[in-house]
Amino acid sequence: MTRASADVHPPLTIDQQVALHTAATRLAVEFDGSYGTETIEKFLHHSYDQFATVATISHHLPLLAERFARQRLHALARVEGHHRDGRPVVLFLCxxxxxxSQMALGFLTHLAGDRAIAWSGGSEPGTEINPRAIAAMSERGIDISQEFPKPWTDExxxxxxxxxxxxxxxACPVFPGTRYxxxxxxxxxxxxxxxxxPIRDEIERRVRRLLDDLTVTTTR
Structure with a gap:
């Protein structure tokens, strides 16, 4: 399902179990009609395992796992034809x-709004967003501080x-028929x-060119 593999991590605390159960309930409501409890829990717990092997602040893990599982389920729904809204999806990998990749995601989301979807991932995800990248983007009025490093997954x-x-x-994945x-x-x-x-500004120029090529109107 993913390039990254989960190592052994400490057993879940009671609070973490409750948080994951609550997350599974929210996801079940959100994806009702597309995926059942078994699929949702599989994605949620697998996502949790991936973060648990490298995380330094464990109480954030259920929230990160829920966010990542939600993205993966949305991706799976697109792959399987459950959801197609015509918006282009751009995945940034480093x-x-x-x-x-986080700065690129920030620019595309900022410039395109809800007219395109941006995702990101890494071949060897770090433990936190580069604080200098956060600061550089903040200078442009874009907040990427709530993003988090994550692996890429097949779906x-x-x-x-x-x-x-x-x-x-x-290390970057290649699938036939996908534009790279x-x-x-x-x-x-x-x-x-x-x-x-200068790196930030170069990424912005490239993102703007890509959006223009995809005929996505920018508001800024």
């Missing part, structure tokens, strides 16, 4: 899903109309804010 890649890769090389673009953009990891700004 190595750690902590800088470049998410298959649901994308365009997959943009930035530095993940051979490789953007040569410097990695902001370890750089000061002044050096991240």
């Amino acid at each position: 190595t750690h899903n902590a800088g470049r 998410v890649v298959r649901a994308a109309d365009v997959v943009v890769t930035m530095g993940c090389g051979d 673009e490789n953007w040569t953009v410097d990695d902001p990891a370890g750089l000061d804010l002044v050096d991240v700004r």
Whole structure:
């Protein structure tokens, strides 16, 4: 189902079990008519396992798992034909899903609004978003501080109309029939804010060109 594999992690606490049960209930309501309890719980717990192996703050895990499972279920619904609304889906991939792909996601969401869908992922997800990337985007009025590094999964890649890769090389997934673009953009990891700004601006230019190519109207 995904490139990343889950390692053994500590047993769930009572609070975590309750939080995951509540999340499963919300997802069941949201995807009623498309997926049953078994599928939803499988995606939710698998998503939880992926974050539990690298997380530093465990009390956030159920929320992250719910958000990731929701994205994956939406992707699966698109792949299986349960949901098609005509909006293009763009998936941004880099190595750690902590800088470049998150900034690209932020720009596309900001510029396109609800006229396109942006997802992101990494071949080796980090543990947090690069604070310099957050600061650089904040200067443009875009908040990516609530995003989180996540792995790519097969259903998410298959649901994308365009997959943009930035530095993940051979680790990036390839599915026949999917449009791919490789953007040569410097990695902001370890750089000061002044050096991240040109990377941010280059990503914005590329996102604007992509939206224009997809005939998606921007409001900014």
